[in-house]
Amino acid sequence: MESNPVLLESKSSPINLLNEMQQLRLLGHLCDVTVSVEYQGVRAEFPAHKAVLAATSKFFKEVFLNEEPVDGPHSNVFLNEVRVADFASFLEFVYTARVEVEEDRVQRMLEIAEKLKCLDLSETCFQLKRQMLESVLLELQNFSESQNSEEESAARPGAVPAAKAERDPPDCSVAEPGRGASPEGPAAKSKEK
Numbered sequence: 001m002e003s004n005p006v007l008l009e010s011k012s013s014p015i016n017l018l019n020e021m022q023q024l025r026l027l028g029h030l031c032d033v034t035v036s037v038e039y040q041g042v043r044a045e046f047p048a049h050k051a052v053l054a055a056t057s058k059f060f061k062e063v064f065l066n067e068e069p070v071d072g073p074h075s076n077v078f079l080n081e082v083r084v085a086d087f088a089s090f091l092e093f094v095y096t097a098r099v100e101v102e103e104d105r106v107q108r109m110l111e112i113a114e115k116l117k118c119l120d121l122s123e124t125c126f127q128l129k130r131q132m133l134e135s136v137l138l139e140l141q142n143f144s145e146s147q148n149s150e151e152e153s154a155a156r157p158g159a160v161p162a163a164k165a166e167r168d169p170p171d172c173s174v175a176e177p178g179r180g181a182s183p184e185g186p187a188a189k190s191k192e193k
Contacts, residue, residue: 018096039081058119103132106132
């Protein structure tokens with residue numbers, strides 16, 4: 001009697017794994033690489049895990065798979081022309097799958113994602129930039145529509161709406177002189193009788 005196989009799948013395991021790896025990194029435990037970054041004289045060092053960096057960045061994967069064996073398991077990687085704040089945000093993203101940055105830094109995050117060949121961060125930045133652009137376009141469209149309606153209202157300030165002109169025809173009982181009617185109106189005819 002064989003039983004059918006069943007799938008045991010954890011929805012929380014990937015998140016728990018990321019959270020635990022982030023805690024290990026923040027505490028400096030089991031870190032086997034130090035990434036040094038420098039930009040315009042500002043320099044910082046970030047301990048990290050090769051496996052996490054290699055799994056999230058093709059750049060780091062190439063570096064680690066092609067590095068020569070050195071004395072000891074610890075590696076050092078130097079990145080110049082990378083801002084300290086941007087690399088810190090990059091690390092937070094690869095270890096947690098999320099990071100909060102100012103709107104004006106999204107382009108820089110996209111650039112670092114492309115430099116380090118991090119597809120997940122690139123896609124996330126592109127999606128956010130598209131949403132920001134759509135939001136700006138929607139605001140411009142709404143502004144343009146409101147301006148057009150204001151201009152249309154201002155263009156005919158004394159004009160009588162067409163519907164009102166049709167409802168209220170001019171008074172035909174009094175004819176103007178020179179329009180083919182006699183100066184004596186209906187009152188003159190009643191006097192003759």
